[in-house]
Amino acid sequence: MVLIGILVALVLERLLGRYSGWGRPVIFLRIMSLVRSLLPRAIWQSPVLPLLAIALPAAAAHWLCGLFLNPLLNLAASAGVLLLCLGPRDLAEDVRDLLAAREAGDLARAQRIVRNLQRGPQPDQSHRSLMGTLFIQSHEKLFGVLLWYFVAGPAGAVAYRVATRLPRLLAETAAGSSAQFTAEALHGLLAFVPARITAVLYGLAGSLDDALIEYRRLRAEAQHGWRSHTWALLAEIATASLRSEDDAGQAQAPDLNTALQEVLGMQLRALMILLALFAIFATGSMF
Template identity: 55%
Template sequence: MQLIAILLALGLERLLGQLSWWGQPFLQQTTLRGARRLMPWPAIWRSPVIVPILLLPPMALTAALESQIENPFVSLAWSTLVLLLCLGPRDLADDINSLIAARNAGDTATATRLARALQRGPEPDASHRSLIGALFIQSHERLFGVLLWFFVLGPVGAVLYRVASRLPRLLHQEGETLGAQFADTLHGLLAWIPARITALLFGLAGSLDDALKAWARLRSDPVFNRQAGWSRQTWAILAEIAIGGLETDGEDGGGPALPPTFEATLSEVQSLQTRALLILLAFFAFFATGAWVSGF
């Protein structure tokens, strides 16, 4: 059922992405404002305890509702709905296409705004903050991280990662620095293994040799290992390995190189994400089929 729910959610996300209002992060922002009205105590909001207070209720509600569902078709519909709401907030391909269209139209202001929006969220250290690397991080945050946690824990897992990945930014916007730091640590813990799986998927979908070389370079870089914290290392590894998977052999035989134009690079990022997603779905299908067969 999980695999069917994933396929349905991905298809619905693609269809609903055509609607201008879809993908706006209203739900969590509204929930955060409601929580502030219910708990108008500054001491709580300045404490790390605000993170479990905001994280556990949606998980508990999801688990409670799921436990009441006995019909398998209703369970499938519920899982699909929860996963659909946890993906995004928008499909990365839509944002990339909008960025390409703005650049082609000469709309510098829109292109700059879209590029900055794509670079929001978790970032590695300054030497890895390229837009291309940020796109791969966004791909993990919007898609792969949620899918991996959904496959492990079902709807509760999708809610867990979706809320945990958004809380650092939301709390920073609210000026709650201590809570945001704790939320960022929790996010890093939840992303530590999935981000590396995503990096491997991008490597398998592209140039695996170059991806592994990029990983080896990071592991052997003493400055990077000394200065970057464990959480930042996760995002740097994801960005660098994915970019390594994107590289192709240069026409002059001079070694790996990125596509010749920025637009071509963005298009290849989309293609690489699609191929990585197909590989992940194939693994999901393999494990789901094995579980189904073992039930007989």
């Protein structure tokens, strides 16, 4: 049933993603705006806030889906929760908009799209390439949510979705506070294993040899903190998987437009691999 719920949510997300405004975090932002208006400033900036902001919605999702004893109704509720947790916006739409802006010569629009994509976790200044950003956003919008849903059901999907949104909100409303630090730490903790699984998926979907070489290089350097190292691994390993070889057998990276198209192709291939793995675990058989 979990796998069916994932498939239903992915199909609906693909269909509804064509409508303007779909996938924006309106519910999250409105609820958090209300909470902020009600809570004293000291509590809003305290480390307790991120813990409650993640735990309470996850518990509510678990309780809500548990109300439906009928398997079909439970499936519909779970798939609905997962659907709300995917995004915001499909990465394919962002990439297509970026390609269209570049082809039209609209540099201002292209830069605006890039800035929107670069919101969220980044490895560090030396790893803030567009390709790395796209792969991180792909994980945040899709793979991380799916992995947590498969492990912990709707509660896991909600917890990860909130964890990805909370650091940015607190950076804008409680910058430098213990609440922001706690939110970033919780996000990094929840992403620690899923981000590495996503990196493996991209390696399998692209050039696995180049991905392994990049992994060994990053492991040898060990110059990042544990949170930034997670994003560096995901960005650099996934980007390395894009490399191809020329006639002389030398590794080379594709041009930007080709790379943007390849990102979408790799995301689709990685998603197919993940769904196949889900199917194996769900059925408990390789056959």
